[in-house]
Amino acid sequence: MAAPQVVIVMGVSGSGKTTLARLLAREWQATFIDADDIHDAAARARMAAGLPLTDAMRDPWVARIADELLQRVAKGERVVLAFSGLRRRHRERLRATGLSLRFLFLHGDQALIAARMQVRIGHYMPASLLDSQFEALEMPLGEADVVTLAIDRAPADVLRDALALCA
Template structure:
């Protein structure tokens, strides 16, 4: 059965770069969720305004529909999407039986440093702060989420993400697998509180 992997996290965690490399190595389709934003959202972000739930709704529906399209074609794919809140992830899950999330996470200072190194992206510092404020760390009941720390080298991050795709296609629960490695959502949440 096809599996759709949502590569999630705040801006500047490397979702696009990691997604491109995963797609290349695994030979699977990649959809950049930024391409699915309505024009009004892009304009708002370019002006440095954070998106609210009303802004995000049509975008999340497009993400969900893209996942459903891949699933109905029996294709394996990666969709890049911040998926910051549980209700956003739940909306993406609606009607999609084979969704799994890979959560790229890192300390605010690391992500901010990476954001400052990016050229030509519409994300501004205050918007990154807003994303961290909005972020709801997935808890254990979201057993379709695998955590990948972004503090390592790029190749290691990609390797862990590819391992996460294998975890999520096993019958085991990914949350338990990453908890064995000492990372779980409760420990991670403490870092941001």
Template sequence: MDEKAAQAPTGAPGSVPAIVVMGVAGCGKSAVGIALAAALGVTFIEGDRLHPPENVARMASGEPLTDKLREGWLDAIGEGIAASAEQGQGVVAACSALKRSYRERLSGFCSEIVFLYLEIDPATARRRVGSRKGHFMPASLVDSQFAILEPPDADERALTLDATRSVGELVAAAVRKIRGS
């Protein structure tokens, strides 16, 4: 899995767009998102914290979410991104954004979103999720995420990185691409 840019982020040199760190469970969205937000000096939004309790209960019991169940969650993340953008602040959000329609929904709140897709293989994702402590998402749901995953297409504002790399390497690569250096 190589570093691939679909449509390179644009903007003034040094400007920080809204960034959504995306991918299946276990790819490192939160760890990379937190570190990336710190490196850029911007706000971090943890998408998992915005799930309604009903969604968390469903996932904890091994039930995958439907598109309909994800709508309010995606809107909550989109509203958080839009609020930061309206205040002229950069923002990084962690959100699976597995389907193009989900990414389009998020982009409806802020057209300047850049998606950072952390690409990972199913076995590594299952292993990582299975070793997590205290998270509602069981490893049994990883395959359902891969089943609906639509990696970003070349016409989307997205950067694809190999999620098996270290958090530091991923953040450094993302910062280079985002800042255009």
């Protein structure tokens, strides 16, 4: 498989998407984008209030992400995107850009992720929404461009595996 133009680090909130995506972007010499930064103010406020987003609320967000990826790659950039990717239709929307993508699905035990969320500071997404994240997650089964990475390992080990998948 050829090296992708875009690597999408996906998983539920608290799985380590942003951490891995930042490290991977630095090592792979790519632009880092956090999909959370592309949410509109209303979506961020809703989540901060402990209310999950609906699919109708997520659709324009995913469209903005797709546009951002197209613009970055058109400028010759490689991109690492931290993106939940919970719904298959959202992953399909990004695939519809025609860009060469690889998804790295950070998968782990809900209790481990909940413990991580309890100690992080300053994030608008409260730990109380973790159940809704797992409920919304459509596992990427049978999706050839998705590789699952277990998160119950040291970040350096996950990064090593991610870098190998970008080559």
